[in-house]
Amino acid sequence: MIFLDAAATTPLRREVLDAMWPYLTGDFGNPSSHHTLGESAAHALAGARATAAALLACRPGEVTFTSGGTEADNLAVKGIALARQAADPALNRVVISAVEHPAVEESARYLERFHGFSVDVVPVDGRGQVTPEALLAVLQPETALVSIMYANNEVGTVQPVAELAAAARHLGIPFHTDAVQAAGWLPLDTKALGVDAMSISGHKLGAPKGSGLLFVRGRTRIEPLLHGGGQERGRRSGTENVAAAVGLVTALTLAQARQVEERRRVAALRDTFINEVLTGVPGAVLTGHPVHRLPSVASFCFPGTSGESVLLELERQEVLCSSGSACAAGSDAPSPVLTAMGFKAEVAQTAVRFSFDSAVTAEDLGTAARAVSQAVATVRALGG
Ligand code: PLP
DSSP, rough: OEETTTTTOOOOHHHHHHHOOOOOOOOOOOOSSSSSSHHHHHHHHHHHHHHEEEEEEEEGGGEEEEEHHHHHHHHHEEEEEEHHHOOOOOEEEEEEEEHHHHHHHHHHHHHHHHHHEEEEOOOOOOTSSSOHHHHHOOOOOOOEEEOSBBBBBTBBBBBBBHHHHHHHTTTTOOEEEETTTTTSSOOOOOOHHHHHHHEEGGTTTOOOTTTTEEEOOOTTTOSSOSSSSSSSGGGOOSOOOOHHHHHOOOOOOHHHHHHHHHHHHHHHHHHHHHHHHHHHHHTOOOOOOOOSSSSSEEEEEESSOOOOHHHHHHHHEEEEBBBGGGTTTOOOSSSHHHTTTTHHHHHHHHEEEOOOOTTOOOOHHHHHHHHHHHHHHHHTTTOO
């Protein structure tokens, strides 16, 4: 099997499992317990937080460990918007982009349904990018929060986050970014990016599913979603998952160490793959930004097919990929990301995404590119 669905998830890295193992077995204490085992767990958690802070150029107290990207996004969007509304009831609008992951979009819709917010959606251009001008056009005095992702999960387009964050901050509006797909590939320096909140998920990086974190800058007020024992400085009650936190920061450290070199190598492999697919498949269209895209994502539309049929055909040839996001898999609805980018529904339904981790080889991608042209030809011959 050639696994080209790393944007959906990745296997646990051996080094990550080794780092987690003690906290799943002998050193299993609850960090709140006042005995040796508890203190040892608290020490490990503090170490993980300090490492995460160093990687994100922030203070340890600005890192909240969560159960993954979805929880981090929910906590950021609902927590910051609700805290701002509580301080000033006039702050009742949130801004999101038209290509957000459902974890952000549905959090904003929840605020609309139950807390009297209005949601303003910033459009993207044909390559999936939000411009600072487009963002400025929707910001209003009542805007409580802006949430715009760092890199898109379906087409890999990277947003100009630093510029967008600067535009919001200039007006005193907190800016959150969902960096779930960016982590491991793009710089995560929260100071340089100028963001007030940032979500990361472990399982896209070789840490376990159910691990993640939310960075929230210093004085930004945030209402917790989970109430209870007051762990994570009251931001997220519940006994801390020490092993998951240790696994997440181990994976982030490994990814960060390889970033520049690996990014170039994987981006070059991606470009060769894109060229092979575009030349091997008549009518194939690259989706997303041709330059400002994740090194690890190549996404296409293959007009005259259905994306799901191409996937099945590719699986028969032992290539595993996705029709877009794993969350939308199996659904017949065209991708809202592609329709927001201006693709017609019948073209958006032909989308296929290939995403890699850094273990990908030129040989695998060469084999995959040949499989893609065969698969598309087969599906077209069968009438789509
Ligand atoms: N945000 C983006 C951009 C994602 O791609 C994903 C997962 O696919 C998530 C959020 C959700 O993360 P998790 O699976 O850790 O809940």
